Amino acid sequence: MTEHPTEYAYFLGCITPNRYPGIEAATKKIFTEFGIETKEMVGASCCPAPGVFGSFDMHTWLPVAARNLAIAEEMDLEIYVTCNGCYGSLQEADHLLRENPKLKEKTNKILGKFGREYKGTTKVNHSIVVLHDFIGLEKLKERITKPMNDVNVAVHYGCHFLKPREVRGHGSSETPYILEDLVKVTGAKDVDYKDKLMCCGAGGGNRTADSVQSLEWMRQKLVSAMEVGCDCMVHPCAFCHLQLDRGQAEMNKAFGTSFDFPILFATQFLGLAMGLSEKEVGLDAQTTTMPEKLLK
Amino acid sequence: MGTLYEDIIDYGGEVFGKEHLETLRECVQCGKCTGGCPSGRNTAFRTRKLMQMALVDMREEIFNAPELWFCSTCYTCYERCPKGVKVTDIIRTIRNLAAKEGHMSVPHRMIGVYVMKTGHAVPIGPAQMELREAVGLESQPPTAQHPQNKDQLEQVQTIFKTTGYDAMIDFDWDTMNLKGMDKGGKK
Numbered sequence: 001m002t003e004h005p006t007e008y009a010y011f012l013g014c015i016t017p018n019r020y021p022g023i024e025a026a027t028k029k030i031f032t033e034f035g036i037e038t039k040e041m042v043g044a045s046c047c048p049a050p051g052v053f054g055s056f057d058m059h060t061w062l063p064v065a066a067r068n069l070a071i072a073e074e075m076d077l078e079i080y081v082t083c084n085g086c087y088g089s090l091q092e093a094d095h096l097l098r099e100n101p102k103l104k105e106k107t108n109k110i111l112g113k114f115g116r117e118y119k120g121t122t123k124v125n126h127s128i129v130v131l132h133d134f135i136g137l138e139k140l141k142e143r144i145t146k147p148m149n150d151v152n153v154a155v156h157y158g159c160h161f162l163k164p165r166e167v168r169g170h171g172s173s174e175t176p177y178i179l180e181d182l183v184k185v186t187g188a189k190d191v192d193y194k195d196k197l198m199c200c201g202a203g204g205g206n207r208t209a210d211s212v213q214s215l216e217w218m219r220q221k222l223v224s225a226m227e228v229g230c231d232c233m234v235h236p237c238a239f240c241h242l243q244l245d246r247g248q249a250e251m252n253k254a255f256g257t258s259f260d261f262p263i264l265f266a267t268q269f270l271g272l273a274m275g276l277s278e279k280e281v282g283l284d285a286q287t288t289t290m291p292e293k294l295l296k
Numbered sequence: 297m298g299t300l301y302e303d304i305i306d307y308g309g310e311v312f313g314k315e316h317l318e319t320l321r322e323c324v325q326c327g328k329c330t331g332g333c334p335s336g337r338n339t340a341f342r343t344r345k346l347m348q349m350a351l352v353d354m355r356e357e358i359f360n361a362p363e364l365w366f367c368s369t370c371y372t373c374y375e376r377c378p379k380g381v382k383v384t385d386i387i388r389t390i391r392n393l394a395a396k397e398g399h400m401s402v403p404h405r406m407i408g409v410y411v412m413k414t415g416h417a418v419p420i421g422p423a424q425m426e427l428r429e430a431v432g433l434e435s436q437p438p439t440a441q442h443p444q445n446k447d448q449l450e451q452v453q454t455i456f457k458t459t460g461y462d463a464m465i466d467f468d469w470d471t472m473n474l475k476g477m478d479k480g481g482k483k
Contacts, residue, residue, distance in 0.1 A: 001448070009356040012437050013418040014323045014417050014418035014419070015418050017420070017428070017433075017437040017439065018416065018419060018420040018437075019418060019424060019426050021424070021427050021428040021431050021433050022427075022431050024428075024431075024433060024437075025431035025432060025433055025444065040438045041438075042438045042445065042448070043438070043439065043440055043445045043447075043448030043449075044439050044440065045415035045416060045439065045448070045452045046411050046415060046417045046418075046440075048411060048415045048417065049407075049417055050369065051368065051369030051388070052344070052404075052417065053407075053408075053411075054369070054388050055365075055387075055388050055391040055392065055395075056391070056392065056400065056404065056407075056408065056461075056464075057392055057395060057396070057459065057461055057464065058308065058311045058389070058392055058456065059310075059311065059392075059459050060403075060456060060459040060461040062311060063455045063458075064309075064411075064452060064455050064458065067451060067452070067455065079475070094312060096312070100313065103310065103311065106310075110454075110455055110458050110459070112452055112456055113458065114450075114451040116451070150318075159368070159370040159371055159372075160369075160370065160371075161481075163370070163372070163374065163375055164369035164374055164375065164384075165375060173371075173375050174375075188435070194339075197370075197372075198334050199334045199368045199370035201334070201368060202368065203368035203369050203370060204341055204365075204367050204368040204369035204370075205365055205404055205407075206365070206366055206367070206368040207325075207399065208401075208403045208404055208407065209362070209365040209366060209403070209404070210339075210365075210366065212370075213339055213366065216338055217334050217335075217337075217338055217368075218345060242418075244455050258334070271469045272378050278432075278451060279430070280314070280431065280432075281431070282427070282430070285430060287428055
């Protein structure tokens with residue numbers, strides 16, 4: 001069995017540090033609790049978003065992603081992320097560059113202009129996989145001090161956590177289990193719902209192309225979770241968080257609705273179950289409000 | 297410029313590998329892509345139709361349709377296609393070709409403006425710095441936008457200049473905005 005690192009380079013991206021720092025704080029606090037050290041990636045940029053920059057110009061998307069990978073390589077560390085967009089971009093770029101020496105050479109010509117080089121020596125991990133596979137459910141369970149016994153959770157994966165499977169490597173994208181396991185370890189109930197595997201609506205520049213239309217996808221998703229009695233939604237993606245949390249205010253304005261369905265990044269949810277306060281994980285500073293049963 | 301199919305293979309092939317995109321030829325128009333598409337449920341975007349339009353070289357019709365931008369790149373079609381057509385990557389490549397020919401909205405161009413200005417598609421401002429402090433973090437993360445990391449931001453800018461992305465979106469390095477934005481903007 002391979003030893004998992006106890007020190008990682010945290011690739012922050014944009015939305016986690018610049019809109020929802022509670023996600024960053026919760027993740028760092030939990031990792032520290034389990035003896036995992038986080039190092040900052042000085043000078044890292046936007047990943048850049050895979051469905052956005054990948055849609056506009058993949059020949060620009062790739063070297064920007066490769067530059068971010070090179071920063072972690074210089075630190076001699078593996079990466080962890082808290083956004084499916086960052087996961088999608090960095091892991092896909094790493095995958096493509098490893099497979100194609102000509103592409104690597106072309107990319108390194110650009111990075112060479114400022115003395116950097118992509119070598120292919122880091123690995124891109126999702127923080128949720130570090131929790132599930134590396135720290136492990138047993139250790140997590142030992143630290144649950146505020147069990148979420150009567151809480152019904154709608155799990156939302158987002159798209160680029162599971163797909164494309166050939167790059168992500170987390171098995172089936174139709175019957176996933178990682179988030180479900182993490183939810184259940186807190187004592188909460190993982191509740192299946194109609195649109196569980198549906199996209200939040202934001203990706204691929206869709207939110208920018210037509211925000212009202214993209215909010216309608218999200219409305220359908222939230223309704224299908226609420227219909228089966230879910231108390232909240234737990235997910236692994238900062239970009240989904242922006243759409244699902246702030247998007248509810250935008251949706252209420254656009255559609256005249258009054259949604260206030262609690263949205264939590266997985267480490268915020270785990271953090272509450274491990275005894276961290278609402279304020280410590282930044283849940284007091286977002287659009288959707290947390291019900292008493294999550295905070296007691 | 298070849299046919300749209302040839303351009304997809306040439307332009308995208310360099311990144312994804314030609315075989316990856318040549319899967320487009322395998323499409324049998326079964327419609328499973330459209331059936332599982334969350335956008336197809338809500339918009340006029342039809343994945344099956346787009347694949348066929350690409351195969352019969354309907355370049356202008358595809359490039360001028362707003363629906364081209366309603367794919368969220370969720371990869372549901374990509375995973376479910378019974379013929380192994382790499383649908384999402386084909387769509388991303390078609391969008392690249394459309395963008396190169398000027399079919400790119402101002403809001404989409406603006407995302408590039410933010411990255412060239414700050415290194416981030418979603419930059420930080422004073423209000424968010426307060427949010428960071430409230431959860432015990434440094435007011436500004438040590439990313440490319442940090443004032444101490446101007447040299448790092450310049451590296452990002454060098455990439456955009458080298459690949460010609462700045463010209464593609466009509467970016468003006470003097471105003472650090474899209475050209476003509478001060479005069480009411482463009483399409």
